């Protein structure tokens with residue numbers, strides 16, 4: 001019996017489970033571990049905050065997805081990975097042995113201060129947002145730290161949800177978005193009255209932390225070879241360069257020789273190759289190479305049903321872009337229902 005353990009139910013492992021429906025057999029034991037039985041799709045999170053979607057519209061039922069694939073779902077937090085002993089340690093003391101393990105645990109926001117609210121896990125963030133809106137001050141003053149795509153989308157979604165009641169200020173010490181996107185985003189921020197600051201000396205009712213991705217400490221602590229930022233270094237097969245029975249995809253992986261953005265789009269594409277390679281490693285067959293796309297489509301929602309699209313040097317904006325994004329996002333989540 002071979003045991004394949006999937007750590008984290010991110011985009012890549014959701015794809016793996018969908019492609020494993022006809023693969024799991026008596027000789028293969030597949031286990032998925034995730035801290036929550038649901039996975040919230042980040043692309044729709046700003047839409048949930050703006051009120052365009054209910055939270056379940058943006059969520060994938062991982063427990064059911066695993067069950068449909070013939071896999072076992074274990075709700076729990078991964079604390080430690082020991083690739084030398086081929087063991088995973090979970091919060092609460094349970095341990096899992098594996099023959100092959102695959103990591104899709106995502107990333108965390110860099111430098112979260114004690115007073116700030118992390119946006120990941122999104123389920124906790126939704127609860128804090130609801131609390132602020134329902135029980136907080138009548139006109140809350142909100143800070144959003146980080147002006148990457150996620151930060152600007154959330155600042156605009158919060159402003160839309162407040163409907164003129166309260167204030168949102170965006171903090172960033174540098175311009176993160178590409179210039180071609182920023183020239184479209186900046187006027188929208190101004191139109192919505194979202195202040196843009198470099199430092200945060202003021203008092204706010206809530207500070208939401210959406211700064212750039214940073215690696216989960218357990219990756220480096222595991223002894224797996226990582227890149228300088230602490231992400232698991234993988235080869236083109238999405239296989240750890242130091243431990244051949246460890247695979248990784250999505251934000252927690254770093255493809256050797258490439259500097260890919262930490263974005264769900266890449267995690268999804270890697271998921272398809274990962275699924276195939278996990279099947280092949282179990283069967284002892286030669287594996288496929290993952291070849292990253294040169295550019296990817298970026299869609300930034302602007303609070304109201306209006307969005308900005310860009311791909312390489314091309315960009316566009318309008319209500320039609322929002323409806324396009326809505327169609328793509330809903331279609332993605334529906335694949336796992």
Ligand SMILES: Cc1cc2nc3c(=O)[nH]c(=O)nc-3n(C[C@H](O)[C@H](O)[C@H](O)COP(=O)(O)OP(=O)(O)OC[C@H]3O[C@@H](n4cnc5c(N)ncnc54)[C@H](O)[C@@H]3O)c2cc1C
Pocket residue numbers: 007008009010011012013033034035036038039040042043044045046076077078079104105106107119121149150151153154210249250251252262263264265266267299
């Ligand atoms: C507000 C916001 C909006 C975004 N919008 C977009 C977008 O529109 N398009 C895009 O491409 N990217 C977007 N991103 C970036 C995107 O969220 C990430 O790049 C993407 O989620 C990475 O996918 P992943 O599959 O690697 O991991 P994730 O989607 O983060 O999934 C990891 C899973 O592992 C679980 N997990 C983590 N740690 C543990 C642990 N210790 N034990 C057990 N389980 C654990 C988590 O709960 C989660 O379910 C956005 C980010 C933010 C913050």
